[in-house]
Amino acid sequence: MRLRLINRSLLSSPISCCRRNFHHAFLRAKTTDPAIFENSLEKTLEEHRSANRQSLIRKVLVGPAPPTPEPSTVPSERLVEEPPKLKSTHQTSTRKRITATQKTPARHSGDRKSPAYRNIQWKTRGKPEQCPWLDHIGPKTCSGGISQLDGEIRALDKYMTPTTEESEVMRQIVSEVTEIMNKSVRGPLQITGSRRTGFQLSHSNLNLMLQVTDPARSPSSIRQPSAARLKNLRHYRKLLLTVTHALKQHPDYAVQIDQGSKPCSEAIHRPTGVHLHLNCGEELPAYVEYTQDFLAEYPSLRPLYITTRLILETQGLFGPARSSIDSVTLQILLAAFLKLNHGRFQRISASGSYAEPLLTFLRTFGSEVDLKTTGVAVDPPGFFDADSVKAATSTPAVAHAEHDSEDNILPAYIRGQRALITAKRNAAIQGNKALAARLCVQDPANYLRDLGGSCTRTVEVQTAFANAYARLKAALDAWVPSSPDDGNEHLRPSILSYVVRANFEDFEARRAKIVSRGTN
Template identity: 40%
Template sequence: MLPTVRCSNARLCSARFFHSSPIIGKDVFANSLRKTLDAHRSTNRARLIRKLYPKEDPPGLWRPEIPPQSRAGYEPPVDPTPTPESQDIPRPELGVKKRRKQDSKQKPLGRELLQHEDAIQPAGKAPAQTPWLKNHALPRASAEIALDTEIRALTQYLTPSVEELSRLEKLRTEVASLLEGVVPHTPKVIGSRRTGLVLAHSDLDFILPFEDLPRSPERDRRPSPTRPEIQDGHIRLLRQVERTLQQTAAFKDQVSLSDKRNPSLSARHRPTGIWLQFYCGEGIPAITEYLQDYQAEYPSLKPLYAATRTLLEARGLFGAPQASIGPDALAMLIVAFLKMNHGRFPASDSLGDQFLALLQLYGDGIDLQNVGVAVDPPGLFGVDTLVPLRNQEAAYQRGQRSLVNAKRTAAAKGNALVANRLCIQDPTHYMNDLGRSCTRTSELQGAFAAAHEQLRRACGDWAVNPKKSSSILTSVLQARFDALEHLRHQIVSL
């Protein structure tokens, strides 16, 4: 029996009893001290330990967005038939909490939801536009020469003017000043505005230098730049930038953090309509220098890039938000074509022939769903082209084997998106796939094949009657440039 405790001070006893567990109760076993102690431990543990659910997901955790119609218990909304009586009754005001809940549901989660309209749009039933021919007259010598002139005129039209470049330089300075004190180092411009493949509506890409001391160049073996602790640091830095931009009128409600595998931040500058992209890394990506060198070696790279990108944009097949090929991947796809056909087009006015050959190769020449494209050394690779595994296998061959095995494994698991996606080996990192974002490979190849047929037919019609049509390229592009003109007017008017 437990001894009875007497206390002369009632106030002290009540305080002690309040802070202690009750002596007599269901947790006390008179004949077993062990059961009594275990019961008390269990009770105390239940009082002290409880589950906590964070309001925000931890860094690096990616949750797929499940549409409402795919969730359990979903019932399609039924629109009630309005009656004269119900139309006269005013709707009650929503409460503050309910309004906030609805506003949070409508918050954009990615760039594709923030995008209002594309700069280059399909013509549809409206007549196609040819703004690049405003100050150009096509030669009547041959269809190929006329097409060469059109591609050069299109490139010149899409190249930003001096006023546009000056305004974007001011925007770069404003962003650097805005992020001063938020990021440890000044953001650096990367992407097409650094490589020289810039078009009037190209994004303004920034790299936020992020120090990774274990990856010092002096070390022989360096850890992976995408290890979890570095990715978490990248996400934290991008979130700081996101909060800073959201507090400004120029970017408010136009900022989104996306793609947790390779985190990036998208922001739309309201006054100009230009998209800004922020990435984290150790410095300027190596692919920037590669593209600069390729342009010096192949002057036709930018004209072919401008024409091919316009072709894809007019069909909604360009960029990661469209689940299609991105700027760097498209540039490398064209570089691979130029390197594989080195010396085939010696004439200075052969852009028309090169464009036709490019569309034929990637439209009907190969199967882009099952064949990978290599840039350095140039060529095609797949299951049938890989040599047997050897001890002294070259680095690019190991990379190609890894990329092919990834597609093969995805096919075995029934993952058709990964198995059939576009594969372009990165010349700066043989294990990297530049075409990873493009899962609409069959549509991409179909667009190339259809464009080649249309362009070949238009060249034939031009050869028969050059006066009948004022443009050859229009039959392929079938695009309107009203949104692009509006965007350029916004840029120069500020």
């Protein structure tokens, strides 16, 4: 048998042999020859692999950055907006230096600048507090404090309601916008928001929706694609860009398109100062039908809504822009309260009183219910928290179910309440106090949706309700009817002024501006 001689170079260390030359272009650390373990082949191979990896991987040295091209040779927008691919000290320092040396224009500059819309200023700031709603009560003397408060609530409702002239101006604006849009975009324009549901005030926004038909969501289809899919949103944004361009050609409109997740356009009608909100949709929002039904069932919903809204708005606690409760959420909250107390205020009619339900609402949501941990539902009406959800999901029917899943046994509203409470609990665990304490109002159209998501000032809203109740009670206890023989008709006492402390000059100026547009 012939013995073959083995080449010793094959038995040498992989590091000591000639390495691949194309790796010499990179920086590599000097490594010593790895040790050879005589009694362990596995350890020897692992040591060799580790040495090879150290010689192949490029190390990034922390130190002064190498020279970079001049900023003028590279577009500044790309340098600022493009996210870095590697989180290295070199790239971070370069980004900071270029950003500091070049001033990138703002994202909302030029045509994207927000329209000059100004909210109503209710604060007095040295101006006297006013009670213009008293002019709608009449000269008769009320027999008691409750009847006086009831008369003021009704008078405030009449005062804040748009007049016939104001409604006609709104109709003219809608016709004008429709005529402008029809030249570029074909589609019916629907009025949404408070001016459709019946909760409009003289300074309410004008919400318009361009109704767009989605052929992929046909009524005959069983499984319809989402209306909020990316393709649909791009189509909406394209339509709104066309609408925005058309409105910009008209001198009476200042327009801006919102490049958010849900595309919409904000516009200001310069002659009247009316704020327009335009969006696209396949059908009217679900809250429109719900709030219309609630208002038809409980006519007291509107005057109570106007009063509670003014209580919050005059204190800067109303609207999502102020991280507080919005109009739809407040309407649903009041509807849930009236449904929970159905039959309790039977005296409320054409000759009844609105004072008692207002006081009860302020006391309930001001001090009796902790809205930080308790949710409110309107369909069916009730309150829910972690304990009630746990009790509802621990019923014997659910516990002894063998074949059906828990989701098939629990009602849909219970599953929605469990999801909303779980979201609040997880936010508290993660330390997000604002999300954990936000107002929770279950959407009757979608049980998994929280209508109060924009309100993170829940404590302040409850405090405002509690203070309003205490002031109204004190004013009712100290109320003394004025005598017609006093001769002070301009100094009539007011109970509602204890909670609606505001100056209405700015509101009257906005109303006069709207009316003057109709007379021109």
